[in-house]
Amino acid sequence: MSRAMNILWLASEAFPLIKTGGLADVAGALPRALIKRGHSVRLVLPAYQSVFQRLEAHGIDGKAPPLKPRGTLILDGREVRLWQTRLPGTRVIVWLVDIPEFSRRVGNPYVTAEGTDWPDNHRRFYTLCRAAVELAMGRAGLDWKADLVHANDWQGGMACELLAREDKETTRPPATVFTIHNLAYHGLFDASALQELGLPPGLWHPDYLEFYGQLSFIKGGLVFADRLTTVSPTYAQEVQAPAAGCGLDGLLRARRHHFYGILNGIDAKEWNPKRDVHLVAHYDHRHLEKKDINKRALCSQLRLANEPGTPLLGFIGRMVEQKGLDLLLGTLPEFLARNDIQVVILGSGMADYEEAFQRLAQDYPAQLSVQLGYNEALAHQIEAGVDLFLMPSLFEPCGLNQLYSLRYGTLPLVHAVGGLKDTVIDNDDPAQANGFRFNSATTGALRSTLKRALALYRDHPEAWRARQLNAMGGDYTWERSAAEYERVYEEALSDSALA
Ligand code: ADP
Ligand code: GLC
Secondary structure (H helix, E strand, C coil): CCCCCEEEEECCCECCCECCCHHHHHHHHHHHHHHHCCCEEEEEEECCHHHHHHHHHHHHCCCCCCCEEEEEEEECCEEEEEEEEECCCCCCEEEEEECHHHHCCCCCCCECCCCCECCCHHHHHHHHHHHHHHHHCCCCCCCCCCCEEEEEHHHHHHHHHHHHCCCHHHHCCCEEEEEECCCCCCCEECCHHHHHCCCCHHHCCCCCCEECCEEEHHHHHHHHCCEEEECCHHHHHHCCCHHHHCCCHHHHHHCHHHEEECCCCECCCCCCCCCCCCCCCCCCHHHHHHHHHHHHHHHHHHCCCCCCCCCEEEEEEEECHHHCHHHHHHHHHHHHHCCCCEEEEEEEECHHHHHHHHHHHHHCCCCEEEEECCCHHHHHHHHHHCCEEEECCCCCCCCCHHHHHHHCCCEEEEECCHHHHHHCCCCCCCCCCCCEEECCCCHHHHHHHHHHHHHHHHHCHHHHHHHHHHHHHCCCEHHHHHHHHHHHHHHHHHHHHHC
16 A cells, blocks of 8 residues: 555546446546545546536435535636536545536537537647646645646546646646557647647647647647556557557557556446346346346347347447447348347447448347447346357457456457457366457457357356356456556656656
């Protein structure tokens, strides 16, 4: 255990206030684990309209955290209001940064209903970072100053750049750690944004924020943070090579001595088959037969045939290329045609994928259920109800659904990349194997691995059960990873003390 630190944790989403993907799960859980280890944490989020709505909705259950105005900041002559609340159900103090571009806008935090980026994203997230820096420096009148700022993804990158510009002699700025949750999203803007945001012209250089003629916010973190992390050891290696480096592999190689891969954990309170509020039947490794009650309930809710002995497969996720949906579309039809499987798909995203899956469901209405949209309760019911969880992602920095699957005794079938490779074990050792993996992103590899999994399910129920027990016995909690983050924070702090 290290000495207690004041940590400002900056994210663009956090469960249960606002969520589009795994970053929200991490932001909803890691700060809590850090508080348990004795640190003082402030979670800084944009004050999206939906955050206020979520807080009100929690009020209906009688456990709404209070929402208090905490004054205003003036940034470039503009008023930025600050609010304080708590992450529902936790002790985590949340500071909300309120500008109309967040609080008056309905919909997804990053993209319009048509799926294009909000045109003022550079201003919105730069303002978020400016406000976070004022809060971290103790200049917002809230009687708290950060020792360390932990910023996440491109939306938080500019906080690291801004802090690097603070005068070290007179202001002693906090140390910075930047985490890559997904290197494919860079936060790229037109060159004119540099001037519009009033950034120093010297930053327009490939060593700093310029990226092939555009302004890159993620480089604000990658170049300027004291330490970098990403969300699995394997992804930390992968992004240092051109294939997964998204044009930033050279920079990451240059920073490799200050760059770590730390596996995500899961929120063990939220994702626990013994207590999950969304399930019809609770279970654990001693009562695995009750998992089947959830399978039957899910099938009847989705109007699937639920033929005894037929394995039920699931997929949950953003419908984007990353998630390997082309591999699924190229492989599932032949298994559906033979009536070997039943499948439930939950997700939303690119219209082409949504339509392709809907068309397939029309051909196999009793075997394939496609649920478009975001549905937290159904996500839990799928994790508990299906036998096999599909994650053929082309790349996957960590992935959380395979971790939820393991905890729920649902065997993950994954492409062996990033965090999937670090968490899913597929070998002949009955004491180790907890899922299925394939090595190349081809329909052939997915097909043969799926056949192997189905054969095990059908012909070797004992071996299947052994894998389930191994899966459920793993330690996927945040405690271990929080201790690793703490070590990185310590390193960053001791460096900045020397500077
Ligand atoms: P990513 O962050 O790349 O989207 P992860 O596997 O890390 O992938 O995390 C995705 C998270 O979002 C999981 O908690 C998953 O259950 C959730 N999720 C994704 N799509 C949906 C959906 N349509 N409905 C409910 N939950 C979803
Ligand atoms: C990203 C990644 C995912 C990871 C999540 C949380 O969205 O795509 O693999 O689990 O962030 O770190």
